[in-house]
Amino acid sequence: MSRVVRRPRSAVRRPVTISVVAVLVLAVGYLVAAAAVPFAPAxxxxxxxxxxxSTVPDLTFPGYGATAVEATDFPDSLRTSGDAKPRSIASISKVVTALVVLDEKPLQPGQTGPTITFSPGMQALYAKYLAVNGEVAPMPAGLKLSEYQTLQVMLMKSANNYAGSLAIWAFGSMNAYEKAAGRWLDAHGLDDTTIEEPTGLDADNKSTATDLVELGQLALANPVVKEVVATKKVTVPGAGEIENSNKLLGLDGVEGIKTGTLDEAGACLLFAATYERGGKDVTVVGAMLGGVDHDSLDDDVQRLLRSVADNFQVIxxxxxxxxxxxxxxxxxxxxxxxxxxxxxxxxxxxxxxxxxxxxxxxxxxxxxxxxxxxxxxxxxxxxxxxxxxxxxxxxxxxxxxxxxxxxxxx
CATH class of the missing domain: 2.60.410.10 (D-Ala-D-Ala carboxypeptidase, C-terminal domain)
Structure with missing residues (x-):
């Protein structure tokens, strides 16, 4: 008789249990792995x-002479009208005189500088320049003024005898001044500007309108010159009450810089004006040469300045x-x-x-x-x-x- 052998019940369940556990391990492993895999960047x-x-500027230029205008810190804003040749610049020459003298005899803001004792040779310039209808200011014998006061009379009243005296005081002679001015112009890249003497009475003192814009920016960068050319009126001992020859000063934001008048040059003006635009102060510098007279020139300068100011935009x-x-x-x-x-x-x-x-x-x-x-x-x-x-x-x-x-x- 055959005999049936029965395996224990636990032995039958063991493979099933192992399979279930294996599946559960795999499932858990998948879930853990899927949850732990990092994402790639989005x-x-x-x-x-x-x-x-923005718009193309439409500026109001005069129909004569030569004009250039530029908004400081906006180099691409330079615009010109008229001829580009060097022209006589008359008393705008005195801006060069001031900067050349201050390069030799520097002043800090608030300082008046050394005392200038006007020699008989300097005093003789009064009669010399008056004889050719040049602008002069009193210079009595024994007069002593500070460098700053002398600059005031020269730049504000445009007194030729004070310009000549400054040149002689700083350099010893007119010839020495002329050489110093030439070196200064070369150093500042004003290649189209020629200065023969310090007053501007010589018609061979010449420049282009674009060079004068550069000169104007150099003048404003000098705090002493900037302060003097923006002063309307001052009393200087010996010279009397001095009024600024720039009649536009204080109008339409104008803060300088220098007038010029000569038969060969016509009416000229190196000008600067500051405006508030977009919460910032912006300065416009320009030069207008060859006007008929200063009244009509001033009107043209004001029209030009308004058109420049209108082209500032906040974008x-x-x-x-x-x-x-x-x-x-x-x-x-x-x-x-x-x-x-x-x-x-x-x-x-x-x-x-x-x-x-x-x-x-x-x-x-x-x-x-x-x-x-x-x-x-x-x-x-x-x-x-x-x-x-x-x-x-x-x-x-x-x-x-x-x-x-x-x-x-x-």
Missing amino acids: SASTTTYAAPT TLAHAGQTFGTFSTPWQDEADAVSKSASEVLVWGKTTVSAKAKLDRITLGTKGERVGRVRFTITDHDPVTVPLVLERPIEDPGIWWRWTNPFQGA
């Missing part, structure tokens, strides 16, 4: 930038919250990269603006987190950089998405 794309527009580079890019995640979430703050610049005339956004590599992020930058390139300006931040958060999609989309974020 894809990033930048948007097309719509640049702001918006970016509004706060403006979109410059978008991040997209594997779980179909999107968030824009937006400008953290608004950005504006003051420009003059026609201006070209371009923008280049750079987005960081991110996976998750909070609202307002910095995620890149946009760099603006602007005509006549230093580049401007604006931070970019997330407009809304990029949040973890959660464990369920990770389990149901295995490894899609990797």
Whole structure:
């Protein structure tokens, strides 16, 4: 008789139990692995930038002589009219005299400088220049004035005898001054300017309108000259009450610089005016040569200055919250990269603006987190950089998405 051998019940269950455990281990391993796999960075794309527009300047130039005008710190703003040849500049020459003398005998703001004792030779210049109808100021025997006071009489009243005296005092002779002036002009790149003597009575003292704009900017950069040419009236011992010959001073923002009158030159003016635009002070420097008289020239200067001032514009580079890019995640979430703050610049005339956004590599992020930058390139300006931040958060999609989309974020 055959005999049936029965295996223990526990032996039958063991393979089944092992299989179940194995499946559970694999499942847990999958879930853990799927949950632990890091996401790849969100894809990033930048948007097309719509640049702001600006206008071409339409300036009001006179129909005579030579004119140049430029907004300081806006090099591309230089505009010219008339001829470009060197012209007689009359008493604008005295601006060169002041700067050359101050280069030799410097003054700090607030200082009056050394005392000048006017010699008989200097006093003789009064009669010399008066004989040729040159502008002069009293210079009594034994007069002593500071360097600053002498500059006031020369630049404000345009007194030729004081200009000649300053040149002799600083350099010893007119010839020595002429050589010093030539070296100074060369050093400052004023290649189209010639100075034969310090007063401007010599018609061979010549310059171009564009060179004079450079000269005007050098004058304003010297705090002593800038202060003197902006002074309307002063009393100087021995010379009396001195009024500035520039009748535009204080009108339309005009703060200088120097008049000039000579038969060969006509009426001339080296001028500067400052305006408040876009929360900033902007200065315009110009030169107008060859006018019939100073009344009509002054009218033309005022018209020109107004047209220059009207061409300053504040343009918006970016509004706060403006979109410059978008991040997209594997779980179909999107968030824009937006400008953290608004950005504006003051420009003059026609201006070209371009923008280049750079987005960081991110996976998750909070609202307002910095995620890149946009760099603006602007005509006549230093580049401007604006931070970019997330407009809304990029949040973890959660464990369920990770389990149901295995490894899609990797």
